[in-house]
Amino acid sequence: MGVLKKLIFYALLVLIWEAVFRLKIWPPYLFPSPEDVAKALIWGFKDRTFLIGMSVSIQRITIGYLISLVLGIGLGFLVGRFKILDETIGSLISGLQVLPSICWLPLAILWFGLNEQAIQFVIIMGAFLSIAIATESGIRNIPPIYLRAARTMGIKGIDLYTRVVFPAALPSIATGMKLGWSFAWRSLMAGELLFVSIGLGHLLQTGRELNDMPQVIAVMVVIVLIGLIFDQLLFSQLEKRLRSRWGMTT
Incomplete structure (x- = not known):
């Protein structure tokens, strides 16, 4: 029913x-x-572009995105x-998170030039901060009873983190992964718009330069569809299963 x-x-x-x-408010080329x-x-x-x-x-x-996951x-x-x-790095992360990913482009160009490393830098800076914030929130909001119960049963050291802390924080981490993917996708498009290299963002820029509005909108449709497919089939399902596993569904 939902699909319908x-x-x-x-x-x-x-x-x-x-x-x-059909109302012809704007000319067809616009x-x-x-x-x-x-x-x-x-x-x-058809032409594989x-x-x-x-x-x-x-x-x-x-x-x-994989680098962002590890760092975040x-x-x-x-x-x-x-x-x-x-009290130190945490405040810096929160402050940097408000920067739009496009703001990292000038820095990326100066540091790396117009190449793949610059695009990767923009993607990473756009994504890993939100993943880090969500992970930090998940770790901080673990119910203290979990830790007390684990210590009572003799779980400590690395085992405490791998068997209790990290699994309990997974629902929040999954939310951060989903947000990080969205930010990474936007950052990639912003980077490809400015770099002369084949990619969806560059195809968007090419359509603009040629005043080919059908191509511009067609590329936008492809970008949205890819984002929706990854979000709905991967991240939303992962988040839903983890929340169900930990009894966080309503």
């Missing part, structure tokens, strides 16, 4: 889009019809467990 509602909703959006197009965008989508996949762009972008975000979970874990780090 979504299909009806998106069909309605397309109908509204077509109606606005506001293309759904049919024009569909043709651009089909052509983009979109497939190549998707492959490059997904490869980039996979590398950057590791840093969040340390900040959550040690008060001195929370």
